[in-house]
Amino acid sequence: MSLPNRADPIHIQPTGREDVVRLVGLKRRFGATAALDGVSLTVRKGEILGIIGRSGAGKSTLIRCLNGLERANSGEVFIEGREIGRLSERELQPLRRRIGVVFQHFNLLSAKTVEENVALPLKIEGRPRAERLARAAELLQLVGLSEKARAYPASLSGGQKQRVGIARALAARPALLLSDEATSALDPETTRSILTLLKDINSRLGLTILLITHEMEVIRSIADRVAVIDAGRIVEEGTVWQVFANPKSEITRSLIGSIRPQLPSEIASRLVPGEGAETILRIDVAGEAARGALLSDLAAAVPGQFRLVQGGVDHVQGQPVGTLFLAVAGAGAAHLAQVTTFLKDRGARVEVLGHVAGPV
Incomplete structure (x- = not known):
């Protein structure tokens, strides 16, 4: 699905490769506080990029800038080559359908069945009922919950709710899946199953995934690359194993310390x-x-x-x-x-x- 053409010129940044997301010098302030302070970052097609940082590091603001819910004070946000900073709210709508989001607390509608929750983005988009239900059935099979199609969220475990959330995020066939602390509310065993599912989806569908987390174990489990954010800045970036092997910043060493051997x-x-x-x-x-x-x-x-x-x-x-x-x-x-x-x-x-x- 491609974005509609505009009559006015669109700022396309040539990259020499397929980048789903490119951030260039992104800054966002709230009063005297710099939530983002010159973030430049690329998410390549088909990869899993993990962004890790402590609370208040700027992760949530970064997500909101990606889907246009926050407007940067300066810098540029490119989604599939299109700079979104000057788009109107109406123009942002088709772009947002290219971005699926998996939330920490699931955000399922309790009065709707599982299949209705999964099909909701397609209903908002105006798709026919038969198409919505067929897509929901396909996705519930993908996440292993076909038998729960007519169930309500209250009857599901935390892990099952998150699987429904993942299926819903995929309903509109997005180019990018944002996982916003998606496993933070889950126990370790369920977390492993959800991460395995995300890795499988990435592999089978070639889907680009951006993981936002404060847990280094999540990064180690499935990410291809990692970017460490601190005080609104990317302080370190690289392939996961190389960053684990040779962390250069103090914040990275601290985050890795929780899962690496320490002197008794x-x-x-x-x-x-x-x-x-x-x-x-x-x-x-x-x-x-x-x-x-x-x-x-x-x-x-x-x-x-x-x-x-x-x-x-x-x-x-x-x-x-x-x-x-x-x-x-x-x-x-x-x-x-x-x-x-x-x-x-x-x-x-x-x-x-x-x-x-x-x-x-």
């Missing part, structure tokens, strides 16, 4: 600067560096006593990403330099966290 608090509380019986190193590895026998190679090449006190290797987008905490016994400056040089030469990032007086 009883050891962290004993760390002191200077020297001690053992030196505690944090070693981050990813890709090829995480596939080799790093610690056994270290023990064979560098004299000394080494103990792994905490850590593990995860797999993100098929790439190994690991964090290890190593205790090095009696490490003087020269010995420690030899250890860190060996590890860095093999692609690891090494940080000396401190020293402890006795064995940990």
Whole structure:
């Protein structure tokens, strides 16, 4: 479905590839508060892009600017190549049908059946009843709820309600699906099932998905790329595994910290600067560096006593990403330099966290 032509010139930004969304220098202020402060971002056709940030970072304002509910103070919003900033409310209506939204709290109409909720966007669009019901049946089969077509939302579980919400968001065959904290109100098991469904829809339909979340686990599970937003700015962006492997901003390190190995608090509380019986190193590895026998190679090449006190290797987008905490016994400056040089030469990032007086 293409947007209707306008008589006046349309600002099309050539990109050299199919971009569903392109934001250029987007700014939105509320009084003295900058909700968005120069956001530039691209969502490519067929990808899952995750935008993550804490509450108040600007995620909700970003969504509202995407579908024209908020007008930016400056900058440009392109949807499928069309800049929407100068469109009237009437002109925005067909564009909004190109964007499906899945909400945190489902937003289903309690007085309508499941199939009526799914078909609602098509009813608003003026589609014939038979077409609406056929499309609703097709989508309910896609989300695994065909048997609930005549049920009412009150009889559904949270996960089932969200599946209905996803089906409704797909009713008008959108080019972009916005998932606005869609799993925040769900338990972990249900969250996994919803994320699996979104990934399946992305794969089967080639649908572009923009995930808005504050949960790094959601990003790790299904996103292709991630953009980290803080205080209205994109502070970091890249493929998920590379950002996980080498977070550059403090906010990203904090968000990732909740799902990456951490030094046990009883050891962290004993760390002191200077020297001690053992030196505690944090070693981050990813890709090829995480596939080799790093610690056994270290023990064979560098004299000394080494103990792994905490850590593990995860797999993100098929790439190994690991964090290890190593205790090095009696490490003087020269010995420690030899250890860190060996590890860095093999692609690891090494940080000396401190020293402890006795064995940990």
